[in-house]
Amino acid sequence: MSEMWTAKLRNKWQKNLPIEKLLPDDQPAYVASWIYTFGVLTLSALGVIIFSGIILAFEGPAWYHTSHVGKFVNSLHFWSVQLFFVFMVIHLWGKFWMAAWRGNRFATWMTGAVAFIASIATAFTGYLVQTNFDSQWISFEAKDGFNSVGVGAWFTVTNLGQMLLLHVAFLPLILGALTVVHVLLVRKRGVVPPIDAEPTSLSEVKR
Amino acid sequence: MTGWISDFMNHPATYLKSGWFQISVTNLLVILLMLTVFTLAILIPFPKDEEESKK
Numbered sequence: 528m529s530e531m532w533t534a535k536l537r538n539k540w541q542k543n544l545p546i547e548k549l550l551p552d553d554q555p556a557y558v559a560s561w562i563y564t565f566g567v568l569t570l571s572a573l574g575v576i577i578f579s580g581i582i583l584a585f586e587g588p589a590w591y592h593t594s595h596v597g598k599f600v601n602s603l604h605f606w607s608v609q610l611f612f613v614f615m616v617i618h619l620w621g622k623f624w625m626a627a628w629r630g631n632r633f634a635t636w637m638t639g640a641v642a643f644i645a646s647i648a649t650a651f652t653g654y655l656v657q658t659n660f661d662s663q664w665i666s667f668e669a670k671d672g673f674n675s676v677g678v679g680a681w682f683t684v685t686n687l688g689q690m691l692l693l694h695v696a697f698l699p700l701i702l703g704a705l706t707v708v709h710v711l712l713v714r715k716r717g718v719v720p721p722i723d724a725e726p727t728s729l730s731e732v733k734r
Numbered sequence: 735m736t737g738w739i740s741d742f743m744n745h746p747a748t749y750l751k752s753g754w755f756q757i758s759v760t761n762l763l764v765i766l767l768m769l770t771v772f773t774l775a776i777l778i779p780f781p782k783d784e785e786e787s788k789k
Binding site for chain 1: 764767768771772774775776778780782
């Protein structure tokens with residue numbers, strides 16, 4: 528009898544990502560550098576974004592546009608996005624200059640790059656649903672851009688309902704999935720060593 | 735908003751222009767801040783674990 532798909536999946540998972548790799552308690556010496564902290568800082572900012580976003584979704588605009596606490600959570604959501612992008616771009620610079628796709632880490636690099644694009648789309652729709660003069664200006668400028676490339680009827684930036692649903696449902700789901708895969712790949716392949724570093728046991732990649 | 739924050743924020747952005755290229759002072763400052771943080775993250779030594787350094 529052939530092995531069940533559950534057993535196949537379990538065996539494949541255990542082979543590729545055993546629990547020691549998923550939850551390591553030590554890291555190679557070269558990880559002791561501030562530049563290696565920007566990935567987890569990006570994740571932390573994303574955590575604050577998701578947490579504050581869930582509160583905003585539950586309470587609604589009548590709360591977050593008028594009450595003091597609502598305005599605070601709204602601002603927390605906005606400013607954690609600013610920090611998220613600052614940390615993510617510094618993380619990207621660091622990984623680009625150490626050629627982080629080395630050692631069979633192509634998929635890790637690509638999921639990070641696509642997550643960056645998904646973040647831009649999520650932030651863009653977020654700016655569009657502020658329902659203020661800023662969002663009105665951005666949407667009317669962007670509308671011409673999207674119309675000029677022929678997607679304006681399908682992706683309508685002045686359609687508040689469409690932008691809000693993309694911002695709170697679809698895009699966070701995509702970004703969340705990409706982030707999970709990215710982090711799992713980092714755990715699977717190990718943190719990339721600096722270009723001149725000797726590979727250590729944790730950074731050695733199974734080929 | 736009152737005070738210096740109001741004076742600082744309640745007016746259109748100042749832009750720097752050079753031919754086809756233009757950038758707001760705010761965006762330029764954010765980019766410079768990020769480059770500074772990036773440089774410091776490479777240059778500043780990471781604090782060592784006390785137990786590790788005793789070994």
